[in-house]
Structures are given as structure tokens and as C-alpha cells.
Amino acid sequence: MKIKNRLESIIAQSLHSLSLPNDKVIVSEASKIEFGDYQFNGMMAIAKKMKTNPRELALLVMNNIKDDEMIAKMEVAGAGFINIWLKDNFLSSNINILLNDDRLGVAKSLKTQRVVLDYSSPNMGKQMHVGHLRSTIIGDALGNLFEFLGDEVIRQNHIGDWGTQFGMLIAYLEENKTSSNSSLSDLESFYQNAKKRFAEDEAFANKSRENVVKLQAKEEHALKLWDEFIDTSLHHCEYVYDKLGVNLKREDIRGESFYNDDLPVLLEDLDKLNLLTQSQGASCVFLNENLPPVIVKKSDGAYLYATTDLSALRYRTKQLNASRICYVADSRQAEHFKQIFEVAQKASFVEEQTRLEHIGFGMVMDKSGKPFKSRDGGTVKLIDLLDEAILRAGESIKKRDEYSEVELQNIASIVGIGAVKYADLSLHRESNYMFDWNKMLSFEGNTALYIQYAYARINSILERFDGKLDGNVLIGDELEHRLALMLLRFEDVLLKASLEAMPHVISSYLYDLVTLFMKFYENNPILKDGIQKDVKMSRLILSFATANIIKKALKILGIKVANKI
RNA sequence: GCGUUCGUAGCUCAGCUGGAUAGAGCACUCGCCUUCUAAGCGAGCGGUCUCAGGUUCGAAUCCUGACGGACGUACCA
Known part of the structure; x- marks a missing residue:
């Protein structure tokens, strides 16, 4: 559910009825537990504008807030912050939507946009290597995310299938x-x-x-x-x-060869628009001073990557009717995309309101900070890397417990592949990241395994209980309050991740959620003797809801869970 | 040279559309299993947020400059 939104409009209403500026009200999660669940920091700026005392104005605004559903209490603190605590009742009564609903309380966006997502794009002449890893993983996760939030996603695998x-x-x-x-x-x-x-x-x-x-x-x-x-x-x-x-x-494939016939046409069209300039025997489109010209036809008559990309861009707006086009590609290509976006706009190959985005990412480095290579200095084949991940995961798991061979293979694959993907998706995509087997396969810290392990533990509790979950959440302490709230924040988190095309927003959330759940689990016994029946049920429901969120969030990231680890 | 981008704890990273005492994990020290998976939890240690100015009631966050690194810089993709 959208909690932030609701709080923002509650505050905006109060501001509005006091004739105060209320155009961009932003509520954020409280920076500290003592400050409640949410905080509104905007009063200082508003008071400044109105030339009044911020604390007094904050009090006025706070006392003017009418809400008896969500908010338990508020206080004005510090220089004029408004701190907000949510009602236990509000939280507990909303947890139920996390139990049986496949959308886990996340609304489908009202206006569906058609998004073209260009990712992976392997070269057909070569085996896939680490260089394709990030585009493939990040692109896929974003596709899942956009789709889940209600967009119509058209995946385009722009494979390199043409050339001398x-x-x-x-x-x-x-x-x-x-x-x-x-x-x-x-x-x-x-x-x-x-x-x-x-x-x-x-x-x-x-x-x-x-x-x-x-x-x-x-x-x-x-x-x-x-x-x-x-x-x-x-x-x-x-x-x-x-x-x-x-x-x-297969149907997502639209490789370079697909645009071949259009390239001469594209050149003609550019020419008709007077955008072409002959320079040193090549056909170029000159842009503003800050960008180098784009060569669309070499002096030997051949077309280039940029030409194909322009053709693809046109196809994606005119034929596929995309209103948002995202390229998940190496950050080093930033200038290239800037160039072709500008040409496309100049030539009206895209609509004015078409959103063109280059979703860039950093490089994969080894532990010493150099580009990730195999021992002999060559590129690491992706398939070898994945196999090694599965092998390492299996070795590590074997040490802890007895498994049948089939079971072991299955879990090793879930854990190994999950580790590789999560290691990538848990970091800010723009920065380079350090590939470290030990770290990504660790049980500690912000890793896939830590999350997957928590899921398996919850599953184990539910199996042990082996009954029907029927009852209500009774929030009995601070930890349960925070856990319930964390669970309900899921939609806000997905929206943020989507807005910025940042999968790591989801993984940070998952890590926080699991850490919090572990605390809850340590302190609030569930199936142990002497736990009252309704308390037991309440804690089971919180656990089940947590498992559901973990599973869904990981699924969006493209990572599987295992019932037992 | 020009452009883009990064610089936060010993290491790996969050936080950056300005907010309260800058957060995690690893490593290190120390506690917690006759009790739901201890692959867990708790406590401690660790910071002039590269530096210098500026804007602001308030700057890790915005602006300018310096230093350091990475990347890009018309006929590869």
C-alpha cells in the first residue's frame, strides 16, 4: 500500500486549509526510531517563506491534521520537524492483504505505459561472457519490476547478428x-x-x-x-x-539484421531533413558543440552501430508504439546514447513525449580493482562463471547438512545463481562492482543467501505448525510494530525502485526486512511452549507475510527461493 | 586538451530531489544454543564523509575550484 502518499496528502490538506504552500509535500521514513515512523521536514522551509517561527507553524499544522485512521500520534521536534507514529491497529488490519493476494497489496498502475526494454544483446559470433552479465541481470529485473507495477513491457534483445x-x-x-x-x-x-x-x-x-x-x-x-x-x-x-x-x-529477439533494409531508407530520410553532412567521405549528422558528430555511413559505404540504433529507435516508437524506451547498457556508452537520442529527436523519429533512457551500469572488477578476467587474461565465459557459482554453492551447503543428490543440485543452483544475481543487483548499478566469490556466497551481510536462509527458516516454522492461519495480527511490542510497517512499505519501495530504475532499492529493503525479522524471531518466540494461542497466530501471520514479501521481491529480482536450505 | 563520472570506517558498500548525534556488512574483541534452522542474535572497536571556499536557519548531499582515480573523446560494438 502507498503509505507515504497518504501521509503526504494528509499533510498537504492541513497546509492547504491553513492557506500555506503545499505543492511539494514530501514525507520520509523517520531517520531514527525515536522520531517515530515517518517525518515531515518541510515546515522549516515553509516557515521561512512565511517569515514565521517554524516550531509554532509546525504545531499549527500538526494540530490541524484530521486523521483518525492511520496516525496514532504526532509531535513537533527539533527545529520544526513533524514526527509521525502510525497506529498499531492500522498496521495490523492491513497485514491480511499480504497473506492471500498475489499482488501483496501493490496496486497496478492506473495508466499503463508501453515500455521497450533493450537488454542483454549478446554477439552471435562469440560465447556470452561476463560483459553481458550486468545488462542481462539488471534488464531482466527491471522488466519484472515494470511489469509487476502494471506497465506493458516489450523486451528487445538487440543481438549482434550482422557484420563482416x-x-x-x-x-x-x-x-x-x-x-x-x-x-x-x-x-x-x-x-x-x-x-x-x-x-x-x-x-x-x-x-x-x-x-x-x-x-x-x-x-x-x-x-x-x-x-x-x-x-x-x-x-x-x-x-x-x-x-x-x-x-x-525467441520472440524478444530483434537483432541488427532486422534493421538492415531500413538503413538506406533511414539515410534518405535524414538527407531529406537536411540533417546529413558529408565529411571526409562519410555521412554524418552534426549535433551541438558538446557532442561529437554521429557517423551514419562510413566512407567505404558501410553502416554502423549508430545507424542501426537509430533505425531501431524509430521502429520502437513508430511500430511498437513505445512511450518509454530503456537501454540497459554499459555506462561507457553514455555519450553514444546521448548522440542517437538527439539525432532521433531532431529527425522526429520519436515523439516529443517519448521518454528515452540509457540505464547505465559500471564494470565488473576483480578484487584488485582491475576489469574482471579469467586466469589466462581472457574474458570469462558466462556459462563457466555460472557453473562455478553452482559448484561453490554446493560445496558450501554440503558442509552444513545432509542432502540427497537431487536436493543438493537444486538448492546449489538456487543459491549459486541467486548469489551471482543478488551481488550485482544489491549494488548501485552506476558504480563499478567488485566480483568476490567469498563475499557473494557468504551467509552474512547483504547477500542472497542471508535472505534465502531467512525464507527457509520461516518456511520451516510454518511447516512445523502445519495448521490453518486464521486470526489477526496483534501488535504486542515495538519490534512487531516495525516489522508490520516494514511489510506494508513494500509498494512504496517498488515505486521508488521503478522510478529510478534502481534494483538495489529493492535489495536494501529486503535486507532491512530480513534483519528486522531475525530480531523479531530471536525475541518473540512463536511455537515455543507457553505462547498464548492468539499471540502464536499473530506471530505466524507476521512470519508468513514476511515470507511472501521475500519471495515476491526476490522473484522480481529474478532470484528463486528454496523451502529448505 | 575537452567531456562524463567517482572519492564516505582498515576492506566492500548504503545514504546524495538539503534536515535532527553519518549507517550496514566484513575484519577485530566480547557475550548468547537442555529452547522454533547459531548459515542466527546482541555488545564493543572503528569517521576532519579527499581538500578549500560558497549558498543556507541547516551541507556527505547543491554550486565553484583544487587534488586523486576510472571511463569516453567522428568512420568498433
Whole structure:
């Protein structure tokens, strides 16, 4: 439920009826427990504007507030802060919506927007590597989030499936077709071998170049080979997506090749709009002084990444009717996106109100702060990284308990993959992050395992109870009050995460929630002897509601839970 | 050179649309299992928020400058 909103409008009303400025009332969570549940800090600024004493004005506003549903008490403190405590009754009576409702009390947004989300975008000539990890994970989590909040999300996997290297790759594919089916099993070495052939054998190199021409001309045989290559390559990706638990499907693919035919048209259109300038043999669009020009056609006649991106942008507004277009891509590409957004606006490829966003992220570093590489200095294949995560998780789990082989594999996968994703999603996406196996697979601190473990413990309590949850929440102490409130804050948290496209807002919340639950669990026995029946039921309900929120929040992040760890 | 961005505890990070005494985790020290999963909880230790100015009743947060790092800087993606 939207708690902040409600408090804000209650305060705004009071301000309004006193003829005080009330346009941007912002209520925030209290910075300290002693200050209550929420606080309003705006009185000092308003008093300043009205040239009166802030404390006196705050008192006036506070006493003018009419609400007998949510607010238990208020006080004016310090320089003129208004501190707010919520009613136990209000909290407890709303917990029930967290029990059986799949939306957990989160409203669907009233105006659905159509959002195009561009993420992952692997290169078909190569195996997926760590470089694709962040875009894939962050993009997928944001997709889940937007969707859950009610937007219509169109995922677009802008795969790299076109370019001169494919002439070489399909030449090599044809050459090795009869020898072995497994020649494509490792794209990396396939690419290396093809490259080697290209360098060493003139006839092969010529064949490769011919293939490029044939592909451009849509020659049937060449296209068939290309199709075959892309299909196999996509299977590699899908294998990774499946292991990662990522929602990208075949129908989300709209690769570079899709826009091929449009590129000459795009050039013509830019030309008609008088946006093209010939410079050193290349066709460019010049922008303002702060941005370098965008080259849309090279002097040798070839198109570039920027050209395809412009075409895609146009397709996404004109054909897909997106009102918001998000690119989940490396922060280093910030300037590139700035450029193409500006060209698209100049050329009216997008509507004026279309929201264009580059959702950037930092790099993955190793412990010494250098870009993350494998031991031999090469890129780390994503699939190897995931397998290692699962292996490490399994080793770690094995030490603690007895499991059947099937059980172990299942939990190891949930924990291992969860660890990798959570480590990424729990940090501010814009900053570089340090890849550290020990840290991400730790049971302590803000990690997936700590959260998943809490879920498993709650599950264990509920299993042990093995009865029907039927009763009311009775808030008996400060901890239960805080826990109930934390649970009800879920919607506010999702909205904030969505607004800023920041998944870590969700993970911080989860960590706070679980920490709080653990305190509650230590101090407020549930199934132990001597606990009154209604108190027991109340605590069970709080626990169940916590489990539901954990499960849902993790699901949005793309992370699974296990009933037992 | 120009541009973008970052600089918070020994380490890894939150907090940044200005608010009250700057928060976590790890590490370190010490407590808590005949009691619901101790993979947990509690306590302690640890800070001139890089520096210098400015705006403000109030600055880690906004502005300017300096220093330090990362990244980008027209025919790669």
C-alpha cells in the first residue's frame, strides 16, 4: 500500500486549509526510531517563506491534521520537524492483504505505459561472457519490476547478428559441416579457428568476402548457412538464459539484421531533413558543440552501430508504439546514447513525449580493482562463471547438512545463481562492482543467501505448525510494530525502485526486512511452549507475510527461493 | 586538451530531489544454543564523509575550484 502518499496528502490538506504552500509535500521514513515512523521536514522551509517561527507553524499544522485512521500520534521536534507514529491497529488490519493476494497489496498502475526494454544483446559470433552479465541481470529485473507495477513491457534483445565477420564464420561453418556436428559447440574456439583460417588461407579469405556480398544480396545458400549459425549461437544463449533464470525468449529477439533494409531508407530520410553532412567521405549528422558528430555511413559505404540504433529507435516508437524506451547498457556508452537520442529527436523519429533512457551500469572488477578476467587474461565465459557459482554453492551447503543428490543440485543452483544475481543487483548499478566469490556466497551481510536462509527458516516454522492461519495480527511490542510497517512499505519501495530504475532499492529493503525479522524471531518466540494461542497466530501471520514479501521481491529480482536450505 | 563520472570506517558498500548525534556488512574483541534452522542474535572497536571556499536557519548531499582515480573523446560494438 502507498503509505507515504497518504501521509503526504494528509499533510498537504492541513497546509492547504491553513492557506500555506503545499505543492511539494514530501514525507520520509523517520531517520531514527525515536522520531517515530515517518517525518515531515518541510515546515522549516515553509516557515521561512512565511517569515514565521517554524516550531509554532509546525504545531499549527500538526494540530490541524484530521486523521483518525492511520496516525496514532504526532509531535513537533527539533527545529520544526513533524514526527509521525502510525497506529498499531492500522498496521495490523492491513497485514491480511499480504497473506492471500498475489499482488501483496501493490496496486497496478492506473495508466499503463508501453515500455521497450533493450537488454542483454549478446554477439552471435562469440560465447556470452561476463560483459553481458550486468545488462542481462539488471534488464531482466527491471522488466519484472515494470511489469509487476502494471506497465506493458516489450523486451528487445538487440543481438549482434550482422557484420563482416559472419562471412568468415559461415565459410568456416560450411567447410566443417561434414566433419563434425560439434564444431560449433564452443563458439569461442570456432571463432578463433575461423579467424586463423582467414589469416592463413587466401582462398578461404576470398570465400569469406564473397559470403559477405552474398549475405548482403540475400543469396539463398548464404542466408541458410547464416540462419543455421545464428540458430546454434542462440541455443548457446538460451542455455545461459535458462540457467540464469532470465525471461528472454525467441520472440524478444530483434537483432541488427532486422534493421538492415531500413538503413538506406533511414539515410534518405535524414538527407531529406537536411540533417546529413558529408565529411571526409562519410555521412554524418552534426549535433551541438558538446557532442561529437554521429557517423551514419562510413566512407567505404558501410553502416554502423549508430545507424542501426537509430533505425531501431524509430521502429520502437513508430511500430511498437513505445512511450518509454530503456537501454540497459554499459555506462561507457553514455555519450553514444546521448548522440542517437538527439539525432532521433531532431529527425522526429520519436515523439516529443517519448521518454528515452540509457540505464547505465559500471564494470565488473576483480578484487584488485582491475576489469574482471579469467586466469589466462581472457574474458570469462558466462556459462563457466555460472557453473562455478553452482559448484561453490554446493560445496558450501554440503558442509552444513545432509542432502540427497537431487536436493543438493537444486538448492546449489538456487543459491549459486541467486548469489551471482543478488551481488550485482544489491549494488548501485552506476558504480563499478567488485566480483568476490567469498563475499557473494557468504551467509552474512547483504547477500542472497542471508535472505534465502531467512525464507527457509520461516518456511520451516510454518511447516512445523502445519495448521490453518486464521486470526489477526496483534501488535504486542515495538519490534512487531516495525516489522508490520516494514511489510506494508513494500509498494512504496517498488515505486521508488521503478522510478529510478534502481534494483538495489529493492535489495536494501529486503535486507532491512530480513534483519528486522531475525530480531523479531530471536525475541518473540512463536511455537515455543507457553505462547498464548492468539499471540502464536499473530506471530505466524507476521512470519508468513514476511515470507511472501521475500519471495515476491526476490522473484522480481529474478532470484528463486528454496523451502529448505 | 575537452567531456562524463567517482572519492564516505582498515576492506566492500548504503545514504546524495538539503534536515535532527553519518549507517550496514566484513575484519577485530566480547557475550548468547537442555529452547522454533547459531548459515542466527546482541555488545564493543572503528569517521576532519579527499581538500578549500560558497549558498543556507541547516551541507556527505547543491554550486565553484583544487587534488586523486576510472571511463569516453567522428568512420568498433
